[in-house]
Amino acid sequence: MVERSPYLTLLSHLIMVLGVLIVGFPLYLAFVASTHTAQDIVQVPMPLLPGSNFWQTYHDTLFGGGTGPGSSAPVARMMWVSLVTALVITFGKIAISLLSAFAIVYFRFPFKGICFWLIFITLMLPVEVRIGPTYQVVSDLGMLNTYAGLTIPLIASATATFLFRQFFLTVPDELVEAARVDGAGPMRFFKDILVPLSRTSIAALFVIQFIYGWNQYLWPLLVTTSEEMYPVVIGIKRMIAGGDAGNEWNIVMATALLAMLPPALVVIFMQRWFVKGLVDTEK
Amino acid sequence: MASLSLRNIVKRYGIGPKANQVIHGVNAEIQDGEFVVIVGPSGCGKSTLLRMVAGLEEISGGELRIGDRVVNNLEPAQRDIAMVFQNYALYPHMTNFDNMAYGLKIAKVPKEEIRARVDKAAKILELGHLLERKPRELSGGQRQRVAMGRAIVRQPKVFLFDEPLSNLDAKLRAQTRLEIQKLHRELGITSLFVTHDQVEAMTLAERMIVMNAGNMEQFGTPEEVYSRPATTFVASFIGSPPMNLLKNAPGGRPGSILGIRPEHLDVRDSGWALQVETVELLGAERLVHARLGDEMLIIRTHEDQGAPAIGSTIHAQPREDRLHWFNAETGQRQ
Numbered sequence: 001m002v003e004r005s006p007y008l009t010l011l012s013h014l015i016m017v018l019g020v021l022i023v024g025f026p027l028y029l030a031f032v033a034s035t036h037t038a039q040d041i042v043q044v045p046m047p048l049l050p051g052s053n054f055w056q057t058y059h060d061t062l063f064g065g066g067t068g069p070g071s072s073a074p075v076a077r078m079m080w081v082s083l084v085t086a087l088v089i090t091f092g093k094i095a096i097s098l099l100s101a102f103a104i105v106y107f108r109f110p111f112k113g114i115c116f117w118l119i120f121i122t123l124m125l126p127v128e129v130r131i132g133p134t135y136q137v138v139s140d141l142g143m144l145n146t147y148a149g150l151t152i153p154l155i156a157s158a159t160a161t162f163l164f165r166q167f168f169l170t171v172p173d174e175l176v177e178a179a180r181v182d183g184a185g186p187m188r189f190f191k192d193i194l195v196p197l198s199r200t201s202i203a204a205l206f207v208i209q210f211i212y213g214w215n216q217y218l219w220p221l222l223v224t225t226s227e228e229m230y231p232v233v234i235g236i237k238r239m240i241a242g243g244d245a246g247n248e249w250n251i252v253m254a255t256a257l258l259a260m261l262p263p264a265l266v267v268i269f270m271q272r273w274f275v276k277g278l279v280d281t282e283k
Numbered sequence: 284m285a286s287l288s289l290r291n292i293v294k295r296y297g298i299g300p301k302a303n304q305v306i307h308g309v310n311a312e313i314q315d316g317e318f319v320v321i322v323g324p325s326g327c328g329k330s331t332l333l334r335m336v337a338g339l340e341e342i343s344g345g346e347l348r349i350g351d352r353v354v355n356n357l358e359p360a361q362r363d364i365a366m367v368f369q370n371y372a373l374y375p376h377m378t379n380f381d382n383m384a385y386g387l388k389i390a391k392v393p394k395e396e397i398r399a400r401v402d403k404a405a406k407i408l409e410l411g412h413l414l415e416r417k418p419r420e421l422s423g424g425q426r427q428r429v430a431m432g433r434a435i436v437r438q439p440k441v442f443l444f445d446e447p448l449s450n451l452d453a454k455l456r457a458q459t460r461l462e463i464q465k466l467h468r469e470l471g472i473t474s475l476f477v478t479h480d481q482v483e484a485m486t487l488a489e490r491m492i493v494m495n496a497g498n499m500e501q502f503g504t505p506e507e508v509y510s511r512p513a514t515t516f517v518a519s520f521i522g523s524p525p526m527n528l529l530k531n532a533p534g535g536r537p538g539s540i541l542g543i544r545p546e547h548l549d550v551r552d553s554g555w556a557l558q559v560e561t562v563e564l565l566g567a568e569r570l571v572h573a574r575l576g577d578e579m580l581i582i583r584t585h586e587d588q589g590a591p592a593i594g595s596t597i598h599a600q601p602r603e604d605r606l607h608w609f610n611a612e613t614g615q616r617q
């Protein structure tokens with residue numbers, strides 16, 4: 001039994017406020033830092049109230065006006081690269097895993113079991129394990145510093161295939177039969193019935209994969225050497241010169257905040273669908 | 284509109300000597316416009332038979348004709364059939380209108396004609412106001428009607444029903460049964476209806492096929508099946524309570540089984556001496572379970588006849604013209 005006493009309510013609210021503060025404070029600090037000049041930030045103590053350099057910092061960040069020792073490539077370009085990469089990875093993954101799950105569930109072909117298990121086994125291998133050979137292939141194909149190089153190796157997804165397979169298995173056979181009686185061929189059935197039925201799963205996957213694609217670090221670090229092709233996550237890393245160099249922390253912080261924005265927006269706008277996709281079983 | 288002819292239809296799973304045969308040669312000629320019910324216990328192969336007619340299961344042997352066409356190797360959509368499924372199988376993401384129109388859309392029927400056909404079907408089924416809703420917003424009975432609507436708009440030669448009433452509650456089932464009958468009278472389309480419920484079978488069928496373990500035991504009108512069952516299986520499956528089957532009845536013939544329906548035994552002062560074991564009152568009638576020698580039998584008596592005391596001895600007289608004789612070994616009617 002949960003008792004409803006005002007003290008308990010107060011206490012639980014206090015705990016929640018504390019949690020919000022713990023999570024929110026670093027974000028706030030990053031924001032404050034991004035509104036000061038680089039010199040102001042390194043003062044002791046660091047200012048805790050927003051400064052007046054907001055427009056200047058964000059202008060320099062987005063269009064590459066920084067003068068720090070690290071990279072000062074325009075972040076607007078990086079955001080664009082990140083966005084394209086994340087979207088291509090997301091849609092590619094969804095399209096490919098929908099089709100492969102469709103094949104695995106609805107068609108009988110030789111070695112079907114083996115195919116499924118091969119896909120399933122790749123689930124158990126982390127990306128890092130195969131990163132050496134993958135790099136070799138991509139570099140031999142001349143895909144370094146291209147969108148293709150950034151996205152294609154990351155598109156194949158055992159997780160998404162597995163998720164769709166599990167979903168397709170719950171679609172009643174009678175639905176398939178009704179579609180056959182109605183004269184729908186396999187692709188027609190896929191397009192008209194299976195995909196619309198999976199739309200909540202697709203939405204959930206979209207959120208997960210978009211964030212996955214956006215936050216890719218190791219792979220872009222390997223395949224991009226030109227500033228033109230840095231995703232924003234790599235951009236942050238390249239901005240920070242090693243050692244005691246006087247980094248422009250205001251710009252770094254602004255970049256970090258900008259990098260956080262799109263995934264946050266995706267989660268906020270897709271939240272309802274996301275939860276539905278994980279919980280709902282509308283059939 | 285077309286006749287439907289099943290010639291020596293066989294279904295086997297697997298190949299070679301290890302194949303598991305589940306339908307052992309069914310022969311039936313179904314007339315144009317006839318309503319035929321396939322009835323049998325679960326696992327007797329009745330649904331498999333229907334699905335072979337629909338084209339959802341491959342036919343392992345024999346010949347299936349719809350009208351003059353042999354359709355053994357045609358896809359379901361090309362057979363000119365429409366099917367109503369047990370769980371309705373409506374597409375959950377489409378409106379009821381789209382559900383009904385989907386088959387026509389695939390067949391590239393012009394839009395206005397789809398509209399007209401769906402509206403007409405909706406009118407017959409009283410679904411007009413529900414067309415823009417989705418299936419999940421409907422009750423079981425309404426979903427059932429949408430599923431039938433989907434079958435009607437295709438204007439098929441044959442309707443196939445796979446236990447369409449089994450998910451409805453008893454009251455709705457009786458009502459839908461009447462609606463199906465009315466629909467069949469209006470449209471006159473050849474129909475094949477699978478059920479395990481003998482009441483449904485008796486009330487709906489113009490002729491019925493009784494199946495058991497992959498064999499067709501009898502094919503006839505409900506009256507024939509009830510009053511002249513072809514085998515002991517049919518005798519015990521159709522009718523509730525089932526026919527009494529006695530191996531050692533007084534005056535019985537050796538090697539034969541005597542069958543007598545519970546309502547054809549009259550309690551009299553003389554006749555077979557029976558030990559009363561249980562009495563059940565069903566409202567208008569009373570079922571007396573009694574022992575004759577070492578065999579049990581059931582007598583259906585009228586409620587106003589009074590209940591015999593349990594353990595007492597009563598006498599019952601079978602009506603001579605209502606006796607059925609079956610071969611004890613084959614179970615065939617003699």
